[in-house]
Each structure stands twice: as C-alpha cells, then as structure tokens.
Amino acid sequence: MATSVEIASAPTVDTPGTCLFVHSERRAYLFGRPEEGTQRAFQSRRLGMGATEQVFLSGSVSWELVGGLFGYVLTVGGVLEASREQTAVMNEERKSKGQKLTKQAAFETIHIHGGENLNHTLAACRPVILRQPISVRTHEHRENPRLEKIESIEPDWKDDVLRVWKIPIQRDRPSSPKKRRRSSAIVGDQKKPQFKEWSPLSDPEYASTLVEKVMFNGKLKGNGMLIPVKLSEVKPRDTVFTRQKGEIKLYKGPRPGDGSELTGPDQTVWVFPEKEAQIDRSADIINVTHRRLPPTIYSQSSMCYIVKCLDRRGKFNxxxxxxxxxxxxxxxxxxxxxxxxxxxxxxxxxxxxLGETQPGQGFILADIESRDLIDSFMERPEWSNSELMSHVAIVYWILGPGIADDARIQ
Incomplete structure (x- = not known):
C-alpha cells in the first residue's frame, strides 16, 4: 500500500499557510498550517480533503490557524453528512428489496493534534460555531518526554498507516514582556511587586469538553446549557461541572457508582441535559457558550513532527x-x-x-517561525538517534521571515 505526500499549499497572497496532504489508499492526513485559503488550494489541486480524519497542526497555535482550520473541518463535516444522508436513502431502497445494507462512512470523527492552547483557541469560537454534525476530538500535546534524552522511540501517535513523533520546541525568551502594574509608578508603593507574575496555561480538559460536547458533538442538538442536579443524582457517563467563586470547572471528585464515598451527596453540580429532556427555565441554568474561558498565556512552543510510514511486509514468493x-x-x-x-x-x-521487511520511509516537518526557536530545534535529541532518523528521506521547512538565511540552519 503506497503512501504519498503532496504540498497542498504554500505561502502566497491567497494562501499564507503551508500544508502537506498525506494520503494512502484508505486514509488521509493534513500536516502544517491550514490558514485561510487552504480549501481553495485543495480545490485547485483537486485533492480529496473529504477523507481527512487526522489534522496535525504545526507551529504555535494562533488565531491565524483557526479561520482556515474551522472552514476545513466544516467542509469535511459537510462531506460526511452528505455521505450519511446518501447512505440512509440507499439503505431504505435496499431494505425494500431485501438486499444487504451498506455501511456508513468509514469514519465519523476528525482528530485535531496541536501544541499549547489548542483547546483554548478552538473553544473561544463556541459562540459562533456550535452543534455541528461532525464529531471532533482534540489532542493538545504538552508533554516533552524526549527533551533531554530518548529512553524509548515509541511514536506519540500511530495508526495502521503512519507513526508520528511530536516535537515541541521552546522559545529562548518570552514572546511578550511582563506588564508593569499601574500602581508601581506611584511614589512609596514599594510593597507590591512592580511586575505581574506570569499566568499559567489554562486547563486544556475544560476547553476540550466545550469543543467536543458543545461545538462538534456530532449532532445538531444541544446549546451549551447546563442544568443543576444533586451530586447523588449524577449518572456514570455524565460530564459534571462545578461552580467555584463564579468560575465553572470540571468536577473530578467521587461520583455515584465509582465505589468511592460521596463527601457531599446533596451538593449542587451541573450536567448537560438528556436528550428530549424538559428544561426548567426557572432553575439555576448555566450557559457555557457565553461564559468567559479561564485566562491563559501565549504559547511559548512550536510543534514540529517526524512522520514515518509503518514497515511493509516483504514481497510474497x-x-x-x-x-x-x-x-x-x-x-x-x-x-x-x-x-x-x-x-x-x-x-x-x-x-x-516472504522477503525482507521494507522499512517505512518518512519525513520531518520543521516549523520555525522566529529566531528564538532555532537553538531549541537544533538541540533536539531526536536528530542524533540513528534508529529514529533511519529512512527519513526529506525535511519540509516552514520558516518565518529571514529564518532561511540564518547560519544555524544552513
């Protein structure tokens, strides 16, 4: 089974982002930066974006990615929805004739992989994009297990076609300076620190719940409403929220049926209403669609990838x-x-x-948008691991302005 890599888009006036389209006989993948204009690039090159089920975002997650990414996901979702409707009509006809029913689409979910703030950035768009007929699962990568040395070369993700190693590279310095407090300029105000401390990255699990349960839940129902219930009434599969000092958080404590003792069975928690449930509008309902997300900070990392095909069996004799x-x-x-x-x-x-096993070929996607990322990229231990780098045939560079002339990359 052959696997091909095509440069679907490159920086132009209409398509500022660079995307790689990786496809085999049964699966398709997108790597890179699906910014505005990505769909036009795919259409002009007649690439079948409707089969994409895995999207790997490179670089730092930013607003530039979101516009094109959402359009891409919605287009793929539209293709899948049309396929479902066509299959349903076809099966009704086949059922009336006593024929075997055909199967639904090969996949129902798009998986989006990326670095820090992936979930936060996607969830921030929930007031305008919600209840889509396609399911989305996010995979925000914050770990860095191979930062200093490689103890295992097991891929971070794989399926029956590809193996992917996610390589986050860190900036040498913060991308924005600390903010000086207004009161620090006042004479005699020396007790408080003159600069605000850095805020942490926001909780990715809460934001991913909004993306998967509210925005892209695979059905055209649900509006982000949470209804209050007692903790003792929570069902095993419910997604449970709590409210602490006005802030909505995921509940991660003991719940009925998990074998743990409930510390406060009568405490109020919030869950998504069941299908066709009657909602009491006078109750303490929470609408997570329009509530502010917890604050976060700009990402200080850029995501790169090593991608290799699975080894192929030898030729049959x-x-x-x-x-x-x-x-x-x-x-x-x-x-x-x-x-x-x-x-x-x-x-x-x-x-x-069978003949000798044919090793899977691969490539590197290096996304370096600024000079403060170069040293982190060059010092990664993956590049000196002969086993991991074997049969890596090419490097695709996505570079910021002037980076190609830097002596460290030459």
Missing amino acids: PQKAKELGVHVTDFRHLTAGSTIVTKDGVTVTPEQV
Missing part, C-alpha cells in the same frame, strides 16, 4: 509457497502474517515465504 505444499487458497493467510499447516502436516510460517 508464491513459487516458494508451492514448493512447501501450500495451497493457493492459503496464500492470503501467510501474507496476513498467520502460520498455516499444509494437508501433509507441514507447518509453514510467513517468514518462509
């Missing part, structure tokens, strides 16, 4: 299989990796009839 007494109908079992026993009682393993 039918002549060798026949010499071992394997019947033609058993060829498929051997190519699938199963051991078979011939009618003469001879055990034949796949290794006896």
